Amino acid sequence: MKQKDSLDCQSRRLEHSFRLTRVGVTGVKKPVTVHRDGRDRHLTATIDVFVDLPSTQRGSHMSRNVEVVTEMIEESVRKKVSSLEELAAKICKKLLDRHEYASFAEVNMSADYFLERKPVGGKASLEPFKLMAKATAMRGNGLMKLVGVEVQGMTACPCAMETVKHKLQLKHPELRHVPADTPMISHNQRNRTTLIIEVPEQVEIEADDLVGIVESSLSSPTYGILKRDDEANIVMKAHENPKFVEDVVREILGRLLVKYKGLDNSVHVTVRSESEESIHKHNAFAERVTTLGELRS
Amino acid sequence: MKQKDSLDCQSRRLEHSFRLTRVGVTGVKKPVTVHRDGRDRHLTATIDVFVDLPSTQRGSHMSRNVEVVTEMIEESVRKKVSSLEELAAKICKKLLDRHEYASFAEVNMSADYFLERKPVGGKASLEPFKLMAKATAMRGNGLMKLVGVEVQGMTACPCAMETVKHKLQLKHPELRHVPADTPMISHNQRNRTTLIIEVPEQVEIEADDLVGIVESSLSSPTYGILKRDDEANIVMKAHENPKFVEDVVREILGRLLVKYKGLDNSVHVTVRSESEESIHKHNAFAERVTTLGELRS
Amino acid sequence: MKQKDSLDCQSRRLEHSFRLTRVGVTGVKKPVTVHRDGRDRHLTATIDVFVDLPSTQRGSHMSRNVEVVTEMIEESVRKKVSSLEELAAKICKKLLDRHEYASFAEVNMSADYFLERKPVGGKASLEPFKLMAKATAMRGNGLMKLVGVEVQGMTACPCAMETVKHKLQLKHPELRHVPADTPMISHNQRNRTTLIIEVPEQVEIEADDLVGIVESSLSSPTYGILKRDDEANIVMKAHENPKFVEDVVREILGRLLVKYKGLDNSVHVTVRSESEESIHKHNAFAERVTTLGELRS
């Protein structure tokens, strides 16, 4: 097979060249099944995988990336995986096995997924969320796994609400007598919030819990089916809980500290909230990139 | 040049083949300057152009499409064009000249553009809108031109507002005494509305007027800069003008009849409004595809 | 419940208003299971549903749309549906039941789906395709169903190939002696082709067959995993079958006539092919919108 080897362009040796930080494939789509709490979740995942490349080697063997993804997904049908991040971690380790020249590997996965939600007094329906998973590995150095969710919900602006109340009370003095906590009109809008947390070895973090943490930190969750009464309840609830994007991020940070008391200080956390402002054509944005240790100090 | 001709794959004759409805290029980006009201508007246009193809010819000469686009844009620098749809029409005619085998040509163009807007008592800023133009031509049969705009604005829901008012009045009887037209909380959200109208020969339609028609048919326009007071005014204005997407489309249709009294019954009109609902993860949508004649009857 | 009725904003009667062509919801995401050939396919569907609205009624009852979608998907778990278009048709009929004022209903669905593919001599993997379904109904007038697929594949340009061959033979006379059908270098690129066909009553059309028709009309299908040898085979195959987008559309039309001999002349067909040209920053595009009858004549 000498001939074959001479066709291995990728392994050709380079001199005076440059190391590459990440080389791989992006936008691979695959059906994935995650087995959790006794039932299968069928996901359509979009996957990016990378390894680094030493300065002496011309190319990474790209087809090995998709082979590894395919093999590990097939294995996950036989030996069920309980989470997308577990699958990402398995792919990550296997990438280092297969790319013997690499010292680093990274896997990113995302998929739509659904949870049943029911507004108080209303009808249950399946709401869509986005599930994200990431794994990175340094050769010989263990593994880092992260799980994340993107949640759509509703924010009502606290600032506009107070200014409007002040203006309306000047105009309609009878409004001064309603209780101070009566919700007042404001602008409200669709919000997208992302929460990503590192998953230490031996720990399981439920993506569903992350969705719950985000939903309870918004002015209100949103729902597919709302009859007239449910709609009014959601609108009132949102205006009783007006939130800046800043408030949303901080509430999530606070809830994380309570929920994950047992997790190590070194655990990475990213929270990002974006409100598609109804009064502007641009969005409002807030973000914190941190560790549990920093948050606790 | 016999050799050259034999390389003209596109002109090769086919038997027993099929006519094609549209063949061309999509996603061509070009800088375009429109001269109107004494000043230049610099646009970054995205352009699609098509002709039909008879069953006997293998291929359309694709490079001619981009040549025509480029030539007509260059000519528009010397002999100024006053609108994107005028430029689209010129390209359309030239496509039929250049593709001698075609009997139909179509050009679609779109670009971001900006108009100065100032909330009452607030600061002026340039607001972004989307400008659209279309032209189609049948050989020997004149030309059809259309101009359109996409406008982002705000809608507040009339239905939630009434249900909330009813519920709040049950809870806080003092609220029954405020005037019936006092705005009440509701859900409100970013809305995108598109208005497209045919431009008959010898007629000019101002895109800026179309933007104005859409903005005045929403619950409120939206603005880049809103200080605290302006924000409250916009929020109150939107809640004093609650609108379903259905209302938005119908108000625009009504305003079109008033504004364009002089235009022919045959003039095509499309109005489409989509609210990115703050209480749902999906959008609400309404559309009318019609002619001025149908609307007048 | 008199009070309740007075809150029904949507049913409020209008005078001198306008009919609306389509009113509904867009971007609803739901998990859907289609049962076919003895196995379940789990899809993440994106769904738009519309009805028309008479001029006398203020609003469509938007929440009924999502209720109908949810109910029909739930029913499809108990009474299995064999295709996305069957589900779209069921939703369409139920929309007319639930919106008693409507005379027209429309449902559009799309989802990623996967089929196993294996390059000759290579490794099988699941390839992603896009499945599309549409149903429309006029009250009392039966139903129209359509099924479609979007397929990514590869096109190699026949024109560049011939010009290059001519130029290379001038430069390297020994190249004149290779057989005329030896593939020559050309530009090749990712192509996206859409095939949509009406599904008459009592007829089943396999989406998988549509994918097959498109794949065999491209220069070559594409694959997730290609080892060195497979890659060379695919590249040679593509260059032995160079195709303009025009050729792709016409080959599909030809194959449709052969495959669906039994279908009625009235059956609607749309074929659209777009090549993301490697030598340009824009795309090449060809389309035919027609009926089987027109194609047969």
Add this chain to the structure above:
Amino acid sequence: MKQKDSLDCQSRRLEHSFRLTRVGVTGVKKPVTVHRDGRDRHLTATIDVFVDLPSTQRGSHMSRNVEVVTEMIEESVRKKVSSLEELAAKICKKLLDRHEYASFAEVNMSADYFLERKPVGGKASLEPFKLMAKATAMRGNGLMKLVGVEVQGMTACPCAMETVKHKLQLKHPELRHVPADTPMISHNQRNRTTLIIEVPEQVEIEADDLVGIVESSLSSPTYGILKRDDEANIVMKAHENPKFVEDVVREILGRLLVKYKGLDNSVHVTVRSESEESIHKHNAFAERVTTLGELRS
């Protein structure tokens, strides 16, 4: 103005809360004019701006962000700016002036822009590129500016080319006699490459030079208008310069070292190349994130 102050929700003091990394607005669209080499370039810029927020303050004053953007763009009309990154830097500094509580500011801008390009022997046309600029500032600590470009071009695969040559020579022995450097068929495709470099104080970096560096590191640039002969030349050129995404990134790194010999070791560089593979449905990707110093060592 006591009343006014009590409405300043954003300035309300918090206890036991969290610092936020970035708070601001995203997706602001504005027309911007850059004056360079004696002529005006009219850009439609998309802008994100952020500051950090101390743990003691509830909200950032979002409207100040858009005010600052608007003011600095207006000022740039009077006192011409010579680059997008200069404008980004001015906005960044002003953000720290206006948000007195912030210690960090960040501005990201991007816009389509056009350069004239002419294939050898062919027609000149304006080709679209993407211009990017970023500025960050720490209070009291100077400023970091970056300029970047995204360039679309063409890559032809070196690996497939060699395997195909080997296979074709087995089949057609006469092909063994063509010179070794005769280009052979391969897969080729649209590639998008991004090059971002830090711009030190007192230094000007021409975005046009960055585009040139990327274009000359691809298998070939691409063009809007290519007549038959030009097309063949480009296809041959690309196949005479086959490139992996890894090669593209490394060539750019090499050219940067030659071009910017005078720049400091601390200068940040990011190069990212993505090929939209014609033989796969996914992309190939390579990236280096580094400094000039690391590259020089």
